[in-house]
Amino acid sequence: MKAIWYEENGGPEVLQYGELPDPDAGPDTVVVRVEYVSIEGGDLLNRSVTPPRKVPFIPGYQAAGTVEAVGAQVTKFAPGDRVVAFNWHGSHAEFFATPEKYVYPIADGLPTQQAAIIPVAFGTASDALFEYGRLQPGETVLVQGAAGGVGLAAVQLAAQAGARVIGTASGRQRLARIEPFGMDHGIDYRSEDIAQVCLELTGGKGVDIVLDMAGGHSVGTLLQAMRFRGRYVVIGASTGTLPSFGFFELIRRAATVHAVSFGGEMHLPRVHDLIASLSRRMARGMLQMPVERIFPLADAAAAHAFVANNHPFGRVLLKP
Numbered sequence: 265m266k267a268i269w270y271e272e273n274g275g276p277e278v279l280q281y282g283e284l285p286d287p288d289a290g291p292d293t294v295v296v297r298v299e300y301v302s303i304e305g306g307d308l309l310n311r312s313v314t315p316p317r318k319v320p321f322i323p324g325y326q327a328a329g330t331v332e333a334v335g336a337q338v339t340k341f342a343p344g345d346r347v348v349a350f351n352w353h354g355s356h357a358e359f360f361a362t363p364e365k366y367v368y369p370i371a372d373g374l375p376t377q378q379a380a381i382i383p384v385a386f387g388t389a390s391d392a393l394f395e396y397g398r399l400q401p402g403e404t405v406l407v408q409g410a411a412g413g414v415g416l417a418a419v420q421l422a423a424q425a426g427a428r429v430i431g432t433a434s435g436r437q438r439l440a441r442i443e444p445f446g447m448d449h450g451i452d453y454r455s456e457d458i459a460q461v462c463l464e465l466t467g468g469k470g471v472d473i474v475l476d477m478a479g480g481h482s483v484g485t486l487l488q489a490m491r492f493r494g495r496y497v498v499i500g501a502s503t504g505t506l507p508s509f510g511f512f513e514l515i516r517r518a519a520t521v522h523a524v525s526f527g528g529e530m531h532l533p534r535v536h537d538l539i540a541s542l543s544r545r546m547a548r549g550m551l552q553m554p555v556e557r558i559f560p561l562a563d564a565a566a567a568h569a570f571v572a573n574n575h576p577f578g579r580v581l582l583k584p
C-alpha cells in the first residue's frame with residue numbers, strides 16, 4: 265500500500281512517502297480503506313518528540329473510510345461499512361488497521377469527510393467540558409486555542425450546553441471567524457492580557473473552567489483568569505510543552521486540575537455512545553468543523569508543515 269512513514273523524530277521533512285506492506289489483519293482487527301485522514305494536533309507533537317516504537321513508523325491517529333476486511337472475532341462491522349477509526353498510529357496510509365474497539369460507525373447522511381474529524385476533536389472537547397470539567401449552564405469557560413480542532417469543537421459544545429464562551433486565538437480575524445460557532449468573546453493571545461480581559465468580563469470573579477490546548481508558559485495567566493475553586497483542564501501542548509503547576513498557585517485558588525487522556529478511554533462503551541451522539545448531531549448540522557485544506561497523502565510533509573506554520577482554521581485532511 266501507499267503510506268507515509270518516518271524513522272526518527274523531527275520536522276515535517278522526516279516524513280517519507282512510498283510503498284509499504286499492507287497492515288496485518290489480526291483476529292480482532294478492522295482494516296479500513298482510507299478516504300480521509302484527519303491531521304490531529306497530536307500527530308505533529310508525536311512526530312516531533314515521541315520516539316517511534318518501531319520503524320518504519322506510520323503516523324496518524326484518525327481516518328475515515330470503508331471497511332475492507334475484518335478479523336474472525338470482529339462482530340460489529342463487515343466489509344463495505346462506512347466507519348471512522350482511531351489508533352495510536354497508522355492512519356497516514358491507504359489502509360488503516362485497528363482493533364474493533366476503536367472503530368465507530370458513521371451516521372447516515374454524514375459525509376465521510378466530516379466524519380473523519382469527529383472522534384478525537386469532538387470527543388476530547390466533550391470529555392474536557394462535561395466528563396471532567398462538569399460544566400453547568402450559565403458557567404463561563406475559557407478555551408485556550410479556540411481556532412484549532414479541539415478548540416472549535418469545545419466552543420460549539422460549550423455554547424450549545426448554555427455556557428458563556430471566551431476563546432483565544434492569534435489575531436482578530438481568526439477570532440471573528442470563531443464567533444459564529446458560539447463564542448461570546450474573543451481574546452488575541454498575542455496582544456491582549458488574557459487574565460485581565462477574563463476578570464473584566466466576569467466582574468472580577470474569573471472564569472469557572474479553563475480548557476488548555478496550548479500549554480507552555482501561559483499557565484500562570486490562565487490560572488489568574490480562573491475563579492477561586494475553578495477547574496483547569498489540561499488537554500494539550502500545541503506550544504510544544506505541557507503546562508506545569510506550582511502547588512502554591514493551586515492552593516491559593518483552591519483549584520482543581522484535570523488531565524484528559526481521551527485516547528486512553530476511546531474503547532469504553534460510554535465513549536462509543538458519545539461518538540455516536542456527536543456523529544448524529546453533526547449529521548443534523550448542529551456541529552461543524554471547517555476544513556481548511558485537503559492535501560494528497562503523498563504530500564503529507566507539506567500538509568504537516570502547513571498545519572504547523574499557517575494557522576489553519578479547523579482541520580487539514582489528507583486524501584490517499
Ligand SMILES: NC(=O)c1ccc[n+]([C@@H]2O[C@H](COP(=O)([O-])OP(=O)(O)OC[C@H]3O[C@@H](n4cnc5c(N)ncnc54)[C@H](OP(=O)(O)O)[C@@H]3O)[C@@H](O)[C@H]2O)c1
Nearest residue numbers: 305306409411412413414433434478500501502524525526
Ligand atoms: N489530552 C488529550 O486527550 C488530547 C486529545 C486531543 C488533542 N490533544 C492535544 O491538544 C492540542 C490541540 O490539539 P488540536 O488538534 O486542537 O490542535 P490544532 O488543531 O493544531 O490547534 C492548536 C491550537 O493551539 C493554538 N495555539 C498555539 N500556540 C498557542 C499559544 N501560545 N497560545 C494560545 N494558543 C495557541 C493555535 O491557535 P492559533 O492558530 O490561533 O495560533 C491552534 O488553534 C495538541 O497538543 C494535541 O496533542 C490532547
